[in-house]
Amino acid sequence: MTSSNRNNSVFSQRVIIVSSIALALVVFIFAWVSITSSRSDSLSLLRDQGASFTQSLAYSAEGALESEAFFDYLIYRRFNALALELIAAEFQLTEDQIMRFGLDHDLYSIHLFQEDSTQLLEAYISGPRTSLKQFVLEEVYGLFTYPENNYVLLYDQGESPGEAAHYYLQLTNDLKHVILLSADANYFTETLRETRIDNLVQKMSREAGVDYIVYQTDSGVVFSSRKVSNLSQIASDPFLEQALQEDSVTSRIVDYAEGKVLELVRPFATPDYQFGAFRVGLSLNRYYNVSRGYDLQMITLSAVLFILIVLLLLYFGSRTKRREISQQLAQVKSISDKIFDEMRTGAAVIDSGGRFVLANRAFQDILGVSDCEGKPVSEFGFGDEISKMLANSSKPGETEISEEVDHQLKWLLISTSMVGLPGESKSGLVAMFYDITRLKQFEREAARKERLSELGDLAAGVAHEIRNPLNTISIAVQRLGNEFKPQEGSEEYLQFVQQIRGETRRLNDIITRFLALARDESDKKAERIDLTGFLQGMISFVSPEAETLAIKLDMRVQDNLEIAIGADQLKQVMSNLFNNAKEALAGKPGVITIGAFVENKTVVIRVADSGPGIKESDYERVLAPYYTTKDAGTGLGLPTVHRIVTASGGELRIGKSKLGGAEIECRFPS
Numbered sequence: 001m002t003s004s005n006r007n008n009s010v011f012s013q014r015v016i017i018v019s020s021i022a023l024a025l026v027v028f029i030f031a032w033v034s035i036t037s038s039r040s041d042s043l044s045l046l047r048d049q050g051a052s053f054t055q056s057l058a059y060s061a062e063g064a065l066e067s068e069a070f071f072d073y074l075i076y077r078r079f080n081a082l083a084l085e086l087i088a089a090e091f092q093l094t095e096d097q098i099m100r101f102g103l104d105h106d107l108y109s110i111h112l113f114q115e116d117s118t119q120l121l122e123a124y125i126s127g128p129r130t131s132l133k134q135f136v137l138e139e140v141y142g143l144f145t146y147p148e149n150n151y152v153l154l155y156d157q158g159e160s161p162g163e164a165a166h167y168y169l170q171l172t173n174d175l176k177h178v179i180l181l182s183a184d185a186n187y188f189t190e191t192l193r194e195t196r197i198d199n200l201v202q203k204m205s206r207e208a209g210v211d212y213i214v215y216q217t218d219s220g221v222v223f224s225s226r227k228v229s230n231l232s233q234i235a236s237d238p239f240l241e242q243a244l245q246e247d248s249v250t251s252r253i254v255d256y257a258e259g260k261v262l263e264l265v266r267p268f269a270t271p272d273y274q275f276g277a278f279r280v281g282l283s284l285n286r287y288y289n290v291s292r293g294y295d296l297q298m299i300t301l302s303a304v305l306f307i308l309i310v311l312l313l314l315y316f317g318s319r320t321k322r323r324e325i326s327q328q329l330a331q332v333k334s335i336s337d338k339i340f341d342e343m344r345t346g347a348a349v350i351d352s353g354g355r356f357v358l359a360n361r362a363f364q365d366i367l368g369v370s371d372c373e374g375k376p377v378s379e380f381g382f383g384d385e386i387s388k389m390l391a392n393s394s395k396p397g398e399t400e401i402s403e404e405v406d407h408q409l410k411w412l413l414i415s416t417s418m419v420g421l422p423g424e425s426k427s428g429l430v431a432m433f434y435d436i437t438r439l440k441q442f443e444r445e446a447a448r449k450e451r452l453s454e455l456g457d458l459a460a461g462v463a464h465e466i467r468n469p470l471n472t473i474s475i476a477v478q479r480l481g482n483e484f485k486p487q488e489g490s491e492e493y494l495q496f497v498q499q500i501r502g503e504t505r506r507l508n509d510i511i512t513r514f515l516a517l518a519r520d521e522s523d524k525k526a527e528r529i530d531l532t533g534f535l536q537g538m539i540s541f542v543s544p545e546a547e548t549l550a551i552k553l554d555m556r557v558q559d560n561l562e563i564a565i566g567a568d569q570l571k572q573v574m575s576n577l578f579n580n581a582k583e584a585l586a587g588k589p590g591v592i593t594i595g596a597f598v599e600n601k602t603v604v605i606r607v608a609d610s611g612p613g614i615k616e617s618d619y620e621r622v623l624a625p626y627y628t629t630k631d632a633g634t635g636l637g638l639p640t641v642h643r644i645v646t647a648s649g650g651e652l653r654i655g656k657s658k659l660g661g662a663e664i665e666c667r668f669p670s
Contacts, residue, residue, distance in 0.1 A: 038318045039291055045325045046287060050264040051249040054280045057213065057266075066415070067345060070434065076153050077439065079168035083151075083179050086110070087172055091121065098123045104649075108165060111180040113140050120177075127165070127184065136167050136180070143171045143178050155185055162186055209328070211261050211283050215268065216240075217276035230256065231279070240265060244277055253284065260284045290321050346433030350377060366412070366435050400436070411437045473504055529570055531561040531596055531603065538574055539594065550589035551582065558597045563668040565648045573644050576637040577607040577664055584611030584661060591659055598670060605666040608657030619654045641666070 082105055086093075091112060093101065102110055102125030111132070112121035117140060139152045154167040164185040171178050213225040218234050234240045243250045243265040251264045261281040269275040346363030350356055356372045364370055398415045413434040486493050535557050546553050563570075581592045590610040597604055614622060622628075625639045641664070642652045650668040657663035 035297065035318070038322065042287060042290060042321065042325055045322075046262060046282065046284075047251050047264075049325075049328060050251060050262055050280060050282045053207075053210075053282075054249045054264045054266045054278060057278055057280065066432065072153075074439070075166065076151075076168075079153065079166070079181055079183075080151065080170065082107075082181060083168065083170035086179055087170070091177075095123070099125060102126070106183055108182040108184065109180075111182075113178045113180065115144060115176050117141055117144065127182070132180075136169075139167075139169055140178050140180065143169055144175075147171055147175050209283050209286065211256060211281040212279075213281075214279040215273070215276060216279055217274045219274070222273070222276065234277070240277065243267070244275075254281075256281055260288070262287075293321075346435075348372075348431050348433070350429040350431060363433055366433050411435075411439070473500075527564065527566065528562050529565055529567060531563050531570075531605070532557055532559055534567075534570060535574070535594060535596055535605075538571075538578075542578055546582075546592070549582065549585070549587065551585060552589075552591045554591060554593040556593065556595040556597075561596055561598070561603055563603050563648075563670070565644075565668065569644045569648065573641050573666060574605075574607075576641050577666075580637050580664075581607055581609035581611070581662070584609050584613075586611070590661075593657075593659070599667075601670050603668045603670050605668075606663065608659055608663040609661040610657075610659040611661035613656055613661045614654060616656075622654065623652070638664075 086101070098110060098121075101107075102123065107125050108127035109125060110121065110123045111119060113119055117137075133156065136154060136156075139154060143149065143152065150171045152167075152169040154169070156165045156167065158164050166183050166185040168181045168183075169178055170181075210225075214231065215222045215224070216231070216234060220233070221231070232240065234244070239250075239252055244267050246267065249264050249266045251262060253260055254263050256263075262284055264280045264282070266278050267275070268278050346366040347358075347360045348356055348363050349358040354377050356375055356377065359369075359372050364372070398413060400411060400413050413436050415432040415434070416429050480497055535555070539553060539555050543553060578592070578594075585592075592610075593606070593608045595604075595606045595608075597606075622638050623642045625636060638652075638654075645652045645666045645668070648668060650666055653665040653667065655663045655665070
């Protein structure tokens, strides 16, 4: 019995030992598999984090380059418009007019050179009164020597902070003069500093765990976040050569300084930079610290296999490490999302099925939309253009479209490029939206001024040639009516004479309006006009005519209003607006309202009628000379009003009135 119990005890002990060993092996294997998986997952998360960071860096760099190029173009457009305005005036401006022009447009100075580089005009408006620098004068000589380059835009950073300046040189069409404008460029310097790629790289390199960010080409390092050493050249590194052939982010682990880094490489190229690659080095110190912690836990677990608390601690330790890495990834994603959302250019990512994946704040502001993620592009006005670009996936493209946003027509430039999206076999689309509405307005205004300038040249000769024979006809008809009366048919004869006199007066009126439209108002001095008193006097003057035509006049004029404009010019404006409204009623009873008030530091004169109105498609066309929708109209009224208002620094707006007819607003600075 004793022997049997001993055998049972030994058996039980063996069972316990075998069970313990088996349990220990199971626990050890389970722990080993778990730790190996955690280490692999940690490295995978770090790779994904680095890939997202590198992609965000490339997209931000492309956006920065596009913003810088577009800003340069806007600066050129601004100076070009000013130069054309001076050229249109044929340099016949007085000193006061030149000073006023320079102050209105924040210019330092205005210069004019002739063919032998002699300076005909030298006007300093503001800023330093120093002689032009030698490199600027050399560009003047260069324009005369090589006239095919008809303009030059120069940027001078200056010798001290705050002395940056822009110089714009424009060769006139006769190739005999060069006009030179200079202006403050400190705002441009600050913008460049904020948007340059190297500045963006410096900011992004401050993130924890980033050892270096480098942009490298076959020629070497173009710029880097800090001084780097021991980086391999592209030609001598097969991995880098292969990475340049890829269209996504590739990674590897390399030695750097006194440790190892996870290096991520993405190809990058724009018209401003030679084809190369962004190399981002993420420190692996924290990863290896985590890995060493796992190894220590393995040793500890092997020593105390039967202590389940160790297994639990190891499990919770692994979860903690994962949470830290997830938090790091979320932090990098948050930074990337912030950069994406803070871009001033509208950006959207569209999948291969034509649905929005991402859209930044600027995109929503420009298009006036919200919560577009997940929606198909076909729901929006620009959807057809995007669908065409998505179908043509071979190369990037650009297109201009017009889109009505909040009852306002906007012009948009859409630039697209293809991008591979996770989980999709076909490429998606990255679309950049630029609001070029103001640029289009500048172009239309420049074209309109050019047409009016040509009209002025024509008017001077044509009006003179017509008026001389017209006066002769008028005098001859007057004599025929007074001195020659036939014995028979005298009544019919007098009717013909009166008809001829009426038509000559009408023709003279058309010529007068024609000259008023084409006349150069730049030499007329503006004065402060009591707008309230002027409009009250005008209402009193036209009231008898309105009463005869059964037209109800409704006047709503605010007290104590003043604007800077010539009295004759204001009279022309109001006379044309009243006549237009009267003619729109076509002899039928109706209502004309004349109002004047202040709105956002702007004095507004509003004339509205109850006539048929103007089609929205004709808003731009009615400002062109000779275009009219009336049977007896000349098409000169609104173009004349528009020319006078814009020459006085104001703005003309056309719309639909609450009365059902047209509504014309003349907006002047107060």
